[in-house]
Amino acid sequence: MTSRTPRRTRTPSVALLAALPALAVATGGCGLLGTDKKADTGEAGQGKVTITLAGPNQWNTSGSSFGPAWEALVDAFEKREPGIEVRTQVLPLDGFTQTITSQLAAGTAPELVFNQPPHKAHEVHALDEELQKPNPYVPGNQRWIDVFRKEYFGPDVSKALSKESGKLEYIPFNLVAIGLFYNKDAFTKAGIQQAPATWEDFRAACAKLKAAGYDPVALDKGALAAGWTWESITTQLTDKYYDQWNYFDVTGKPGKAPSVTEKSLSKAIKEGTLTAAKTPEVAESLKLYKEFFDNGTPNWSGVADGGATVGYRDFVTGKAAMSWGTDFAVEALKTDAKFAIGTMPFPTITKATTPVSTDAPARYGASVGGTSYMVPSTVKGEKYAATIKFLQFMSSPAIKPWLDATGGLPAIEGVEPSSETAGLLEGEWGKIYRVHGLPGGPEGSPFREVFDGFLLGKRSLQEELPDLQKWWDRGVEAGIKKNNWGDEDWAR
Structure with missing residues (x-):
């Protein structure tokens, strides 16, 4: 099951081939x-x-x-x-x-x-x-x-x-770490005093950027934005299930892990504890997911993959004000962009946005x-x-x-990150999430294949939810077979 989504499975960038086995x-x-x-x-x-x-x-x-x-x-x-x-x-x-x-x-x-x-x-x-x-x-x-x-x-x-x-x-x-790069000049022109910290801040910033003539978020047809956005939303809204879904430790044995593992999520899905239709955070995640993409490049599905910076051309030319990226994109950005750049965490989804939130902070964490x-x-x-x-x-x-x-980003103590990438490790965002991002489809299946119809408005939420469950069920069965979990009671 491709729970860790695109950061780990799909990208032309080297850094993301690692733990992604990724970041770029x-x-x-x-x-x-x-x-x-x-x-x-x-x-x-x-x-x-x-x-x-x-x-x-x-x-x-x-x-x-x-x-x-x-x-x-x-x-x-x-x-x-x-x-x-x-x-x-x-x-x-x-x-x-x-x-x-x-x-x-x-x-x-x-x-x-x-x-x-x-x-x-x-x-x-x-x-x-x-x-x-x-x-x-x-x-x-x-x-x-x-x-x-x-x-x-x-x-x-x-x-x-x-x-x-x-x-x-x-x-x-x-x-290696991910986060949102932003055009400081565009923010200033739009009257945005500081990087948005919450989803409500993000909504307000997007409205101001549109009024100032910018596409708020640069997007492209690559898999990075689809995966990173889905993970960043779902890890927040499902944080409340940390104890309930945390069945196995990092070795796969019964116990607790610092972050709920793919195996634990597989068990939750297999036993019906986590379902697309009945777990309310799934539908809410999909709504916010689409809202993020609706604030992006209008024709994003036809824009070439930008590599380590999503929608690279639109971002560096100043057409779009924000873009997903990794610290490995900085050298190219400093060369091609004619404006000062900054980085920030993904916005935290609070109770002010949705009642299913527990105000759990946005987290992603860096990696070696x-x-x-x-x-x-x-x-x-x-x-x-x-x-x-x-x-x-x-x-x-x-x-x-x-x-x-x-x-x-420094792997050692006593060395501060550069000003351009400090936001990728800022506060809680620099810490690993507690619940693994909700999955897409089976390993090897294109992540965007799961969500594009919904994100592009071709499939309704009511149609997406049962379809997503089918992807999950297929992914769980594939994971059970690949990881030899079939002899365990929950997997039968």
């Missing part, structure tokens, strides 16, 4: 396999240890460089460690997964590889022991693991662990599904030592200029 890369792909300018200089200088980092370009369309900010960061490391040279190998977006998976299996991977491609645990170094040692680039640090924001990365964070070994096998350079790298198990000796040093440097305050330039 700037628009566009990169070119041919390439390396940065250092690769053209021949062998490393005498006495130097050369290590190579290989992964996709998440920030621009270059096929040879991650960008000036990255190169400046590497230069800073090399000045700190003159005996080490770091080379960057840019892998094509449409082939990096196969390349890295094949190299790891063959034992030919370079010293650092992007962590998202499928691999076996024995093909990479587990870093748990290294993380218990001090990070020399963080003054006063006693254990490297302590520099990370513990809610996102560490031995107690299930999504940070290898599913096969239960170990920590990569280091996150940043976090951004830029993360691991060390192949074939890396030994001085190259391994040099690689660990680079990873330690990348989890120190020295990365702040790079994060600011790219809009990256």
